[in-house]
Amino acid sequence: xxxxxxxxxxxxxxxxxxxxxxxxxxxxxxxxxxxxxxxxxxxxxxxxxxxxxxxxxxxxxxxxxxxxxxxxxxxxxxxxxxxxxxxxxxxxxxxxxxxxxxxxxxxxxxxxxxxxxxxxxxxxxxxxxxxxxxxxxxxxxxxxxxxxxxxxxxxxxxxxxxxxxxxxxxxxxxxxxx
Numbered sequence: 138x139x140x141x142x143x144x145x146x147x148x149x150x151x152x153x154x155x156x157x158x159x160x161x162x163x164x165x166x167x168x169x170x171x172x173x174x175x176x177x178x179x180x181x182x183x184x185x186x187x188x189x190x191x192x193x194x195x196x197x198x199x200x201x202x203x204x205x206x207x208x209x210x211x212x213x214x215x216x217x218x219x220x221x222x223x224x225x226x227x228x229x230x231x232x233x234x235x236x237x238x239x240x241x242x243x244x245x246x247x248x249x250x251x252x253x254x255x256x257x258x259x260x261x262x263x264x265x266x267x268x269x270x271x272x273x274x275x276x277x278x279x280x281x282x283x284x285x286x287x288x289x290x291x292x293x294x295x296x297x298x299x300x301x302x303x304x305x306x307x308x309x310x311x312x313x314x315x
Contacts, residue, residue: 162187174314
C-alpha cells in the first residue's frame with residue numbers, strides 16, 4: 138500500500154500508516170484481518186508498538202461456550218465453532234466456515250469462506266485453507282501448508298505442502314509464506 142492511500146478514508150473511517158499509529162496503542166485495540174500466510178509479520182509490527190489485540194466474533198457466528206478463541210482472532214458471519222475446539226491467536230475464520238468438535242487451530246491460520254474443518258483435526262500454524270475446502274475427521278494439516286479452494290483433505294498434509302483436488306494431493310512442497 139502506498140503511504141498516500143493512508144490520507145484517504147475507508148467507509149468513513151480514517152486509514153493510518155503504520156509509522157504513525159504508536160500513539161493510538163494506549164487507547165485502541167488492533168486486529169489484523171488480512172487473509173495471508175504472512176499475517177504474523179504485520180501482527181509483530183503492530184505488537185512492537187505496544188498494541189493489545191481484540192477478538193471479534195460476528196453476532197451471527199456460533200461459538201460453543203466449551204471452546205476457546207485467542208486474542209486477535211476474527212470469527213466472521215455465519216461461522217460455527219463446535220465444542221472443545223481451540224482457536225489460536227490471530228486466526229481468520231471467514232464467513233460461513235464450519236469447525237468441528239475437539240479441533241485445534243493454531244495461530245495465524247486463515248480459513249476462507251465456506252470451508253469445513255471436521256472434528257478432531259489439527260491445523261498447524263500459518264496454514265491457509267481455501268474457499269470451500271473440506272478437511273475430514275481426525276486429519277492434520279501441517280504448519281504453513283496451503284489447501285486449495287474446494288480441495289477435500291482425506292489424509293494428513295505435511296508442513297509447507299500445497300494440496301489441491303478431490304481427494305487432495307500434493308502439488309508443491311516447501312511452500313513459502315505469501
